[in-house]
Amino acid sequence: MTSNLFTPITLRGATIPNRIWMAPMCQYSADATGPATGAPNDWHLQHYGARATGGPGLILVEATAVVPEGRISPLDLGIWNDAQVEGHRRLTAFMRGQGVVPGIQIAHAGRKGGTSPTGGGTLAPEDGGWKPVAPSAIQFNDDHAVPHELTVEEINGVVTAFADAAQRALDAGYEVVEVHAAHGYLLHEFLSPVSNRREDEYGGDFEGRTRLPLAVADAVRAVVGEQVPVLFRVSATDWIEPDGWTADQTVRLAALLREHGVDLIDVSTGGNLPAAGIPTGPGYQVQFAERVRRESGIPSAAVGIITEPQQAEKILTDGGADAVLLGRELLRNPYWPRQAAHELGVEHPLPRQYRRAERKAA
Secondary structure (H helix, E strand, C coil): CCCCCCCCEEECCEEECCCEEECCCCCCCCECCCCCECCCCHHHHHHHHHHHHCCCCEEEEEEEECCHHHCCCCCCCECCCHHHHHHHHHHHHHHHHCCCEEEEEEECCHHHCCECCCCCCECCHHHCCCCCEECCCCCCCCCCCCCEECCHHHHHHHHHHHHHHHHHHHHCCCCEEEEEECCCCHHHHHHCCCCCCCCCCCCCCHHHHCHHHHHHHHHHHHHHCCCCCEEEEEECCCCCCCCCCCHHHHHHHHHHHHHCCCCEEEEECCCCCCCCCCCCCCCCCHHHHHHHHHHHCCCEEEECCCCCHHHHHHHHHCCCCCEEEECHHHHHCCCHHHHHHHHHCCCCCCCHHHHHHHCCCC
């Protein structure tokens, strides 16, 4: 039996063996102090290792900060210095050994940075926090500090930080790089008029608000070369249309990103408002991935309460996306891809060490 879920996809120089991908999900488990600050440790190795043996085509390692103040919490992963690279190499080596393409999401948390890893608002400096930064001095909510408004010089530094992080990602063995521009973090903050009230060239109209994300896309593409796929994660809507970032603007941005060397749009929603009314349900964000794919002419990936193999297969069959990203479902069940293959009648062999389990007892 053929299956769209288990059909390879090639993006530039990377052939991803199936369309079941692991979404980036923060583990808040890195060291917060000392020489290993921000580096992957044994928790990350076993966490991503378990999912790699489960058989997804691509694993996107969680939001990994491009600068220290770009972390969501003090326990976030980072890739802002060379000392962090070796820990990432442990992850990529194991993934490749399981036939999984290793990818990483590089990120800056913006005004949502410096918060508690267990939830809540901005931590005081004595508790490990720092003053967050943003396009405008508008706090996320009352529990978050009023951020520092970035200067133009500091914005240029953000572009450089993303480019440097992309280079370190290559050095660490990652074969796909995703830029995080969703969920109310820095690049999304620049896109949305809810959080961007600037009056210079980085604010105002659509062209101004998209200037930084497009500059980051250009900088990352220049560093990774022509063979490495670059993905871009967006929140397709703030869920307060027409006053916030909208689906129509997402489609327009996606077309521009294609021109700037981006290969696929990872489509999520929300995150820039603390109390947006989001009508969740199975596959509730697929509609936005389908619009991006159809109207912008760029491949897309869908995410959001995708839990059943037949559901995921239908999304691809119906043209809703080119791949599906699983998040919480892979936390609950690392072997979901192999079980999906069994349910869909597709051969997806176990790792060599587990193959004895393919033979039923007599």
